[in-house]
Amino acid sequence: MRKLNPVILSLILIAAPGLLTRAADDHASAGDASRLALARECQQKLFELQERQARQPVVISNDELNAYLVENQDDIFNSAARDVRVRLQENRMTFRAIANLKKANLKLDSFLANAFMWIFSGDHQVEATILFQSDNYRGRYEVESLRIRGIPIPGLLVESLAGQVGHRQRPPMVPGEPFELPYNLKRCDIVSGALVCYPGWQ
Numbered sequence: 513m514r515k516l517n518p519v520i521l522s523l524i525l526i527a528a529p530g531l532l533t534r535a536a537d538d539h540a541s542a543g544d545a546s547r548l549a550l551a552r553e554c555q556q557k558l559f560e561l562q563e564r565q566a567r568q569p570v571v572i573s574n575d576e577l578n579a580y581l582v583e584n585q586d587d588i589f590n591s592a593a594r595d596v597r598v599r600l601q602e603n604r605m606t607f608r609a610i611a612n613l614k615k616a617n618l619k620l621d622s623f624l625a626n627a628f629m630w631i632f633s634g635d636h637q638v639e640a641t642i643l644f645q646s647d648n649y650r651g652r653y654e655v656e657s658l659r660i661r662g663i664p665i666p667g668l669l670v671e672s673l674a675g676q677v678g679h680r681q682r683p684p685m686v687p688g689e690p691f692e693l694p695y696n697l698k699r700c701d702i703v704s705g706a707l708v709c710y711p712g713w714q
Contacts, residue, residue, distance in 0.1 A: 532611040534583040550579035561695040565712055572707040574600045582621055593638075600702050604656070636660050649712060650690040 532554040552575035560566045581588065581596045589596065612635050641656040655674045658665040671687065678686040685691050693700060698712040 547579045547582060550576045551583040554580040561697070561709055561711065564696065565655070566711045570709045570711070572709070574705045577707065600705055600707060601703055602704055603645055604641060605702055606639065606641045608637070608639045610635050626688065637662070644702055646693055646701070649693055649696070649698055651686070651693050651700065652688065652690050654687050
């Protein structure tokens with residue numbers, strides 16, 4: 513699994529093919545059974561999209577997505593984030609986690625960005641709100657806000673961080689610039705409490 517930056521992590525959940533393709537682990541106590549069932553439902557829906565089996569819009573609920581993240585957080589985030597939660601709203605997703613930016617192993621170009629990473633080394637509560645829209649097989653996002661330990665990070669710094677990290681994604685995912693949706697999706701809508709994915713081959 514690739515190592516991810518908390519600033520654009522929630523967008524990568526949609527835009528990076530192959531990120532959410534690992535099956536949920538089979539070890540779970542009785543108390544985890546409901547979460548594991550939700551995680552497997554999310555996995556099955558993603559598999560159907562990836563394998564082009566879906567013929568109708570696929571709805572992934574907020575609960576399914578969060579269950580998947582909990583069950584697979586070590587593999588997805590490679591210890592750079594834990595206690596991950598995503599809240600889906602109309603055209604927006606808010607990502608909350610305990611994140612360790614140092615463990616994300618980012619290589620940033622600017623002195624300001626590297627100073628920021630040094631200041632916020634260690635575990636911190638991170639909250640990022642992402643505005644996302646898509647149509648005609650392409651998506652576009654903006655980092656609307658970023659808070660670390662409840663402190664708002666200035667927009668110029670957020671833009672610099674997200675831009676530098678976005679250029680390193682394969683394919684690139686730069687804020688404000690269109691990128692190709694995975695799985696040949698025609699579009700993916702964020703509605704209140706769910707992702708609605710529209711296959712391009714239906």
